[in-house]
Amino acid sequence: MAHVWRMIAQRLALGFLTLFVVSLLIFGATELLPGDFAEAILGQSATPETIAAIRRDLGLDQPFYTRYVSWLGGVLQGDFGNSLANQKPVIELISKRLGNTLFLALYAAAMAVPLSLTLGILAALFRNSIFDRMSNALALTSISFPEFFVAYILILWFAQTGYFPSIVRLSDGISFGETLYRCFLPALTLTLVVTAHMMRMTRAALINLLASPYIEMARLKGMSPMRVILRHALPNALAPIINVVALNLAYLITGVVVVEVVFVYPGLGQLMVDSVSRRDIPVVQAVALIFASAYVLLNLTADVLSTLSNPRLMHRR
Template sequence: MRNILVLIANRLATGMLTLWIVSLIIFLGVSALPGDIATEVLGQSASPETIVAFRTRLGLDLPLHERYFAWVSDILHGDFGISLANHRPIGELVFGRLSSTVDLAVLAAIMAVPLALGLGILAALYRNGAFDRAINLLTLTSVSFPEFFVAYVLILFLSVKAGLLPSLAGFSGGTVLGRIEGMVLPALTLTLVVVAHMMRMTRAALIGVLASPYIEMAKLKGVSPIGIVTRHALPNALGPIINVVVLNLAYLVVGVVVVEVVFVYPGLGQLMVDSVQKRDIPVVQACSLIFAATYIVLNLTADILATVTNPRLLHRR
């Protein structure tokens, strides 16, 4: 138990350090953008006095390090600032959109994880056969295309030609079923993108375990192939499988920007793109930091789970 607590403490410390470095990169990157924020927001016709007053209100007249520490201090106190575009608190904008992005990621995970694990188990059982080659070909094909291409292909066949699903993820119906119906195409796009990684890792991990001597002994005892996989191979291959599943869940949350833009899905990625177009820099910084924090947390979770499920990593000599 003590080893697990020490491991978690070390990973959390590493995550906090990484998040601080990422926040510094985000702030410096946004500050280095060409053009003047005040001129972009107020327009070219604004008077010099108005521009100076606007820059003072935003704190742009302060040195760079003072602005950074003030920004970090406000975030630590739960204040993300005020949006320049609509003058609303950024916390309200961001966390409302974040819940929509998480809903989309959860639906995609419900579709992708069982499918990937099932296909990986079947591909390992019938490895080097026709089924294994067909599944590998299909998954590699799906992952080779960018998200926007997969999204437009799904829109063409499932929305335009078949008329089964709406092409835009609008929630005008207001019902739970209407909301889910609008999320199916974006979630299916994400599923096709991430299922290949999880399936191939499941297959590789199971094949490595199936070559072990105790698996041969189980076969000699007459255990069925499904029993060998579920009772003997799968529990010993959980480490890398859990790792790749959680990392792909992180991608489902932070990699949805393109998918949300294609389907006009009202999530955090769409908010970030809209804020970039409007030069709403405080919202862009907040969205970037939340994406980074989410990825770091899920990455640390994957690392901890992979270590806990593998005693050889937990008790190193």
């Protein structure tokens, strides 16, 4: 286990280094956004004197490196600053939105992971059958469509017929079942987008192992094909499957921007789009950094779980 802890420490160090570089890129990219926040506030009544006064009050007149060091120091202490649009703490704006985004991601993952693993196992079990060909064709079709197209198709089929709402409205008083009902269409959109990739990876990993000698020995002993896959092939195929599942879970958190905008879902993606349109730079920086942190953390989790699921990596000689 010593090498596992060493690997975790190395991955954490690389993760922090990656986040530092990402934070620098995020802070620099927000500086390139067109327009000026002070001019947007003042509108047609903007004068050079008033613009300079607002920029001075907000600290926008300071050099880039000074503002970056100040912002990074606040982030390390859990302070993302104040929103330029409404002067509220950024952490207050993103706390509830973060919970909504995580709920949507977990909702989609609860549907996508079991569905993709089941379809992948069945496709490997009935390789080259009609089911295998149809599932692969549907998987390639769903991968080819962008998220907004899938979302609008689902709205056309389910929302306009009155089965599910096309706009997600969440409030504190609704029940858990009502929340699941209102969030079903955006969760289904994310499920259709990520299921195909996980299903095809599961199928490919299992098929690569089915030609192994120990699989042939299990078949010669008279084991059923399903038992051979579940007991012998699947445990040894967990490493690539875990990797692809973790990457798709990272996408469910970081790639929800388009889906949230289509369904007007009150999550971090919608908040980020609104903040970009208003040039609310601290909010944009905070949301982007949260997305990057989630991606790095899930990649670290995938590396650790892949190592733990592989006996050759756990017991080195």
